[in-house]
Amino acid sequence: MSRIGKRPVAIPSGVTANIDDRVLTVKGPKGTLSMGLTDLVEYKLDDAGITVTPINQTKKSRSFWGMQRTMVANLVDGVVEGYSKTLEISGVGYRAAVKGKVLNLQLGYSHDVNLDIPEGLEVKTPDQTTIEISGIDKQSVGQFAAEIRQWRTPEPYKGKGIKYRGEYIFRKEGKKK
Template identity: 75%
Template sequence: MSRIGKKSVAIPSGVTAKIESKTLTVQGPKGTLSMGLVDDIAYAVENDEISIKPANDSRKARDFWGMQRTLVSNLVEGVTEGYTKVLEINGVGYRAQAQGRKLKLQLGYSHDVDLHVPEGVEVKTPDQTTIEISGIDKQAVGQFAAEVRSWRKPEPYKGKGIKYRGEYIFRKEGKKK
């Protein structure tokens, strides 16, 4: 039994959910999101909540149950509140600048790194060492944040690089003399 899957997802006021031909569409104040439905899971929209149950007693149905409930919950939360990831840049000469649909990074390479911001994702740079990535799709926000971070992961000796806000970097002691 899935502890997460047993709980139904509440639909807040101002949000509508529809199931049409193997697609769940959730519409809210921030936008519209949809996802494909799995055959082994039964979905139902009733009484301002979405319930998710296994359609049969197979192992695949039990395996997907909790994950599908979480994905539905992410859709509802995305259209009501949205998601934000904040990245911090540490290092001398390292900086970021948002220019429309591009993010320009200076990370100590001989060239600047220009990243195209995907659709549905917004990037703001309140200062040169902070990047705020926001949007309604949790997967798209997290993926773009991971791509930005991958250009210069934080290193353990001086802590230079791009890290998530609140991320702990395990620091190592340098060479002993």
């Protein structure tokens, strides 16, 4: 039994949800999100919120149960509060800047890295070593943050690279003489 799947997803005031043709659409103060619904799980919209239950007791149906409930909860949270990730850059000469709809990164390569900012995301650089990504879709915020981090993952000796705020980088001792 899924402990997460048992609980209904509460719909706060100011948010409307609609299930039509196996598509869930959630509309709130920050925008509108929709997702396709799987056939392995049943979705019910009532006064308590959105309830997710498995169609039958097969292993595949039960494995989708908790995940689908969490994805529905992410839609509701996204249109109410939104999501954000903060990246920190450390290293000599490493910096970031937003120029229009392009994120410009200088990461020690012979060229600058220019990344197009996806639709629906807002990217800010309060200073040269901090990147703040925000948006209403949790998946796209996390994906864009991972794509940025992939250009220079933190290395364990000096800690240079791009890391998430609050991430712990295991440091190794260098070569001894």
